[in-house]
Amino acid sequence: MNPADQERQHEVAGDEQEPDYRFTLANERTFLAWIRTALALIAGGVAVVQLVPEFGIPGGRHALGVLLAAGGGVLAALAVRRWQRVQTAMRRDAELPPTRVPVLLGITLLAVAVLVLVVFLVPGP
Template sequence: MEPDPRFTLANERTFLTWLSTALALSAAGVAMAAVPSDVFVPWIRTGLAVILVTLSALAAGMAYPRWRNIQRALRKQAPLPPPALAAVFGYGVAAVAVLALVLIILAA
């Protein structure tokens, strides 16, 4: 059975948003790696960059399987799968933000 096109298009927009989020996380990781070494302690700066780029890879890698699983559930009129990585992204980005804030305050 074909799902309502509005739900299919909403699922597609969510997929594209995951890809946009992945791109933003990747850009943030590259920007963090490019911060001059006198601003942050180098190993912490590198760690933050690695965390951001890893989150980016997870977001990009999980976007299509999530889209596919939701599309399958819509077609079968089954319950939607839970957002398995939502906590990882929420806590991951929050941890990076807190660490960056601490480093900014200490550098001032």
């Protein structure tokens, strides 16, 4: 392919180019790590509802299970969006987009841990 054809092909692609495969694979590994975390949250929600005895607060077990499962679903959606944004930035040779997902996840898990401690401290019926 001559240089003029390569330049036209580059322009048609929207000024995007395929990044080094190592970066693409690293982005995929990060995505899969977020998906594993989401699956763990969903599994934790199922386990709480199915295996944990009723808390002192009526409906608390189900509320906690739903909260964990919903958090896992939200995290999975955020992981897909993050993977897409990073892949697009790499193709455009742009700076990687910032993310607040780790901070959001940390704060959410801290809130869940505090909620669990409060539920444990409430005496049963």
